[in-house]
Amino acid sequence: MKNNIILIGFMGVGKGTIARAFASEYGVYNIDTDDLIESKENRKISKIFEKYGEQYFRALEQETANWLEKCVKGTLVSCGGGFYKVKNLNKIGEVVLLDAPFDWIYNRLKNSPNAEAKLAKRPLFQDIKKAKALYKERKKEYKKVADFIIDVEKSSDKKILKELAKIAKLK
Numbered sequence: 048m049k050n051n052i053i054l055i056g057f058m059g060v061g062k063g064t065i066a067r068a069f070a071s072e073y074g075v076y077n078i079d080t081d082d083l084i085e086s087k088e089n090r091k092i093s094k095i096f097e098k099y100g101e102q103y104f105r106a107l108e109q110e111t112a113n114w115l116e117k118c119v120k121g122t123l124v125s126c127g128g129g130f131y132k133v134k135n136l137n138k139i140g141e142v143v144l145l146d147a148p149f150d151w152i153y154n155r156l157k158n159s160p161n162a163e164a165k166l167a168k169r170p171l172f173q174d175i176k177k178a179k180a181l182y183k184e185r186k187k188e189y190k191k192v193a194d195f196i197i198d199v200e201k202s203s204d205k206k207i208l209k210e211l212a213k214i215a216k217l218k
């Protein structure tokens with residue numbers, strides 16, 4: 048894979064799941080911006096929010112984006128739901144939005160085997176009303192920064208992987 052593929056989208060839409068499936072199917076490396084931040088800070092995202100607040104976390108995302116632009120090539124990057132706001136997003140690679148309605152996302156999270164843990168680790172998904180308002184606020188912004196949009200509600204995982212492979216010029 049020549050360019051990086053940058054997966055963006057709302058919390059719980061399945062960026063990590065798709066990224067892991069794609070990496071194993073096509074033999075590419077996949078990194079996650081939240082994982083990078085957690086390992087650099089040696090703290091979970093929820094603890095970073097708790098201890099230092101959201102603004103501090105956003106600054107860490109920008110730092111991570113700068114590092115990605117400078118140092119990472121040919122990699123699938125799955126991003127935290129607010130990572131799309133970094134200044135250099137389109138310089139890192141081809142930006143692909145995984146798009147789905149809020150209710151679909153909420154049901155996916157709620158019905159997953161470890162639903163409680165999945166919700167607990169997301170500070171901005173503690174209150175459904177607030178999460179829904181955030182979704183509404185971001186919906187158009189995601190589309191503005193995306194080079195490609197994949198409607199995940201209407202696609203099987205297999206089809207999503209094929210679309211990504213096409214974008215990555217792998218097949």
Ligand code: S3P
Pocket residue numbers: 056057058059081092126127128129130168169170171
């Ligand atoms: C956030 C999404 C989270 C994580 C942090 C903030 C957001 O990532 O980066 O809790 O602002 O939408 P996921 O999209 O993987 O849940």
